[in-house]
Amino acid sequence: MTDKLEQKSANRCHGGWVKRFSHYSNTLDCEMVFGIFLPPQVEQGPVPVLWWLSGLTCNDENFMQKAGAQKMAAELGIAIVCPDTSPRGTDLPGEHDSFDFGSGAGFYLNARRAPWSQHYKMYDYVTEELPALVREHFPVSEREAISGHSMGGHGALVCALRQPGRYASVSAFAPVTNPVDCPWGEKAFSNYLGDDRSEWAEWDACELILAGKSKQGLLVDQGEADNFLDEQLKPGHLEKACHLQGVPLELRRQPGYDHSYFFIATFIDDHLKYHAEHLFAS
Amino acid sequence: MTDKLEQKSANRCHGGWVKRFSHYSNTLDCEMVFGIFLPPQVEQGPVPVLWWLSGLTCNDENFMQKAGAQKMAAELGIAIVCPDTSPRGTDLPGEHDSFDFGSGAGFYLNARRAPWSQHYKMYDYVTEELPALVREHFPVSEREAISGHSMGGHGALVCALRQPGRYASVSAFAPVTNPVDCPWGEKAFSNYLGDDRSEWAEWDACELILAGKSKQGLLVDQGEADNFLDEQLKPGHLEKACHLQGVPLELRRQPGYDHSYFFIATFIDDHLKYHAEHLFAS
Numbered sequence: 001m002t003d004k005l006e007q008k009s010a011n012r013c014h015g016g017w018v019k020r021f022s023h024y025s026n027t028l029d030c031e032m033v034f035g036i037f038l039p040p041q042v043e044q045g046p047v048p049v050l051w052w053l054s055g056l057t058c059n060d061e062n063f064m065q066k067a068g069a070q071k072m073a074a075e076l077g078i079a080i081v082c083p084d085t086s087p088r089g090t091d092l093p094g095e096h097d098s099f100d101f102g103s104g105a106g107f108y109l110n111a112r113r114a115p116w117s118q119h120y121k122m123y124d125y126v127t128e129e130l131p132a133l134v135r136e137h138f139p140v141s142e143r144e145a146i147s148g149h150s151m152g153g154h155g156a157l158v159c160a161l162r163q164p165g166r167y168a169s170v171s172a173f174a175p176v177t178n179p180v181d182c183p184w185g186e187k188a189f190s191n192y193l194g195d196d197r198s199e200w201a202e203w204d205a206c207e208l209i210l211a212g213k214s215k216q217g218l219l220v221d222q223g224e225a226d227n228f229l230d231e232q233l234k235p236g237h238l239e240k241a242c243h244l245q246g247v248p249l250e251l252r253r254q255p256g257y258d259h260s261y262f263f264i265a266t267f268i269d270d271h272l273k274y275h276a277e278h279l280f281a282s
Numbered sequence: 283m284t285d286k287l288e289q290k291s292a293n294r295c296h297g298g299w300v301k302r303f304s305h306y307s308n309t310l311d312c313e314m315v316f317g318i319f320l321p322p323q324v325e326q327g328p329v330p331v332l333w334w335l336s337g338l339t340c341n342d343e344n345f346m347q348k349a350g351a352q353k354m355a356a357e358l359g360i361a362i363v364c365p366d367t368s369p370r371g372t373d374l375p376g377e378h379d380s381f382d383f384g385s386g387a388g389f390y391l392n393a394r395r396a397p398w399s400q401h402y403k404m405y406d407y408v409t410e411e412l413p414a415l416v417r418e419h420f421p422v423s424e425r426e427a428i429s430g431h432s433m434g435g436h437g438a439l440v441c442a443l444r445q446p447g448r449y450a451s452v453s454a455f456a457p458v459t460n461p462v463d464c465p466w467g468e469k470a471f472s473n474y475l476g477d478d479r480s481e482w483a484e485w486d487a488c489e490l491i492l493a494g495k496s497k498q499g500l501l502v503d504q505g506e507a508d509n510f511l512d513e514q515l516k517p518g519h520l521e522k523a524c525h526l527q528g529v530p531l532e533l534r535r536q537p538g539y540d541h542s543y544f545f546i547a548t549f550i551d552d553h554l555k556y557h558a559e560h561l562f563a564s
Contacts (some may be wrong), residue, residue, distance in 0.1 A: 011540055011542050011544040011545070012505070012507065012536075012538040012539045012540065012544065012545070012548070013544035013545075013547065013548055014547070014548045015548075018544050065347070065348050065543065066347050066348060068350030068353065068547065070544075070547065070548075071350065071547075071548075071551075223294070225294065254294075256294040257294045258293055258294065260293050261347065262293040262294065262295035262300050262352070263293070263294070263295075265295065265296070265350065265352065265353075266294070266295055266296045266297075266352075266353075269353075
């Protein structure tokens with residue numbers, strides 16, 4: 001049991017700091033790295049946190065380097081924490097063989113099947129262990145919001161839907177909305193959770209909404225030129241589930257935009273302002 | 283002789299497009315790739331161009347992915363072109379052995395020594411061939427400005443100083459200001475140009491200023507926590523040369539900032555606004 005952080009880098013950015021830390025995760029039973037942006041306002045006192053969950057093949061760095069979020073986050077006074085996308089440093093059989101399963105593809109769930117269940121508990125990591133660690137070491141408040149991209153968009157929606165009332169707001173970019181019904185999700189869920197599909201629903205945004213788990217509003221941006229739109233992301237499924245359950249969904253279909261960080265960079269300021277409205281609401 | 287472009291990628295970004303193209307460069311005698319950001323205003327007519335010259339180890343992608351410049355460029359209506367930092371696909375003896383010479387380290391000069399002189403003519407490439415190609419294929423005007431980082435900051439200053447009146451404005455981030463008097467410059471110049479140091483001066487910003495080549499104002503940002511500050515960058519040399527020759531220099535020393543793209547991302551909007559003031563001046 002340790003809650004020690006080792007600082008790997010620190011870069012001044014927009015009057016605040018982008019920092020990376022490694023630590024031993026008890027939840028994941030391996031060494032992990034995360035990134036944090038601390039806005040200049042931390043010098044005056046605790047700031048709220050936006051959790052950013054990245055997509056397949058990403059790690060803690062992609063968002064910090066490519067989204068261009070720090071300028072607006074510094075203006076608004078919001079810290080951003082970027083966890084990695086899977087356990088690291090383990091070498092389970094087949095773990096590094098494909099981009100959509102294993103390393104870089106933790107899917108923000110708690111695996112039940114061996115050997116994955118020993119390490120792949122990304123849900124507990126991003127909702128429990130890492131938040132506790134961050135609150136222990138940085139001047140952040142209890143107020144938190146969550147967002148993410150693709151697999152991380154799925155993660156953000158699922159984290160918020162499973163814990164109604166926890167996050168002030170939730171948003172997503174091109175999320176995998178219905179993993180039980182797309183190739184990425186079916187591959188990951190069958191390996192992490194087993195073949196009993198009835199156990200998959202608790203990790204699926206559409207299923208959680210249809211089960212009435214939460215009525216919290218959702219902001220989702222989806223590029224219409226996204227290569228994964230029809231086969232993997234299926235925003236129409238989310239739209240239908242929200243409509244059936246009366247969940248307020250702002251689904252913005254963005255013509256011409258694809259699945260890349262250029263898409264995220266274009267609309268991240270809108271999401272940050274959306275989260276600020278909720279994080280700073282009295 | 284060919285001026286054909288092959289599109290490698292196109293990503294919608296901030297209402298415009300980030301695109302990458304490969305082409306055969308006659309100047310460099312090899313296949314090259316460049317990136318271009320076209321702001322939404324190109325739909326109404328030609329827009330001015332900012333040339334961005336990147337630093338050691340970079341290619342055409344670093345700035346486009348990490349600087350977060352597209353939002354402001356889209357607002358202002360400025361295209362940005364990012365050339366690569368050296369010839370590519372050649373295999374000269376020792377070309378790929380070090381980060382500060384050869385591939386990724388063209389230093390934006392025209393080499394005189396064999397075997398480098400066959401390919402390493404980055405000055406002619408970024409000031410002649412590429413601008414002609416870009417004007418042929420994209421809706422850009424004759425108005426141009428230039429900026430860059432580190433080795434590319436050196437490049438931007440030298441391009442502007444060698445052609446007074448050509449660029450509406452010039453700026454730099456952490457430029458190598460006096461390459462004839464620092465390890466990176468001495469290594470590169472002796473290999474590319476030969477041992478006669480009298481021939482180095484025409485590729486050195488401080489020397490060009492001291493020779494009275496141009497009185498154009500310069501905007502320079504320099505992080506005070508930059509690891510390369512004292513040994514390689516030497517902003518004091520630039521300050522002294524500008525002072526002696528009455529060249530208006532706005533040298534902004536930024537406390538706590540380092541040499542990274544987080545530093546560039548923090549101040550790029552200031553530079554874009556500076557260039558816009560000059561590019562759109564009547």
